[in-house]
Amino acid sequence: MNLWTQLRLRPRLLLSILIGSTLAALWPGAVPLTTRLLLGWDFTLWIYLPLALWMMLGRAGSVNVQQRASQLTEGLPVMLLLAVGGALASFGAIALELGSAKQAHTANGLTLAFAIATVCSSWLLLPVEFGIAYASLYHGGGKAAHGLEFPGDDEGPPDYGDFLYFSITVAATSQTSDVSVSSRAMRRLVLVQGLLAFVFNTGVLALTVNILAGLIS
Secondary structure (H helix, E strand, O other), X not given: OOHHHHHHOOHHHHHHHHHHHHHHHHOOOOOOHHXXXXXXXXXXXXXXXXXXXXXXXXXXOHHHHHHHHHHHOOOHHHHHHHHHHHHHHHHHHHHHXXXXXXXXXXXXXXXXXXXXXXXXXXXXXXXXXXXXXXXXXXXXXXXXXXXXXXXXXXXXXXXXXXXXXXXXXXXXXXXXXXXXEXXXXXXXXXXXXXXXXXXXXXXXXXXXXXXXXXXXX
């Protein structure tokens, strides 16, 4: 499944990319390319993340998860790779932006707020995307289907909110809390997210120190 087909299956993401890119391109003033790209990234996430969280926590029940899972499973590696690559690039770009602003003595409250918003949005993107990945692998993974054991089986099959809970727990603590992992494919996916969580949490800490240093100076 190619990238375009995968995006068509995820209209919220496609709409967010189109609007975010347009807003960044039309942003007035002589803005450096790095800043304009960061604006496009941020606008996209600020539109996509609320829509995705509303879908996962609000209106999507377990039936809707099962219906969408088989469609999204095939393109999961590409989408996760794009999300991780974009988040890493945004961290690097913010570090460069802060360094340039500090050298030019142009850092101000708006610059720091922009940096904090970018870091928080990029961090949140990964557990959201991994939550979708866990749901797709659980319901549409063929022989590797299921693989997560949630407590409270009497409540019915897990929905997107359950997978988001599991994903954010791994992202924030590198632990799986009260959910058991029972398949090899799911363990590998959890391992990937755990390693990425360590890298990103370390990066967030480093950028936070950088931002605080900018505030002090």
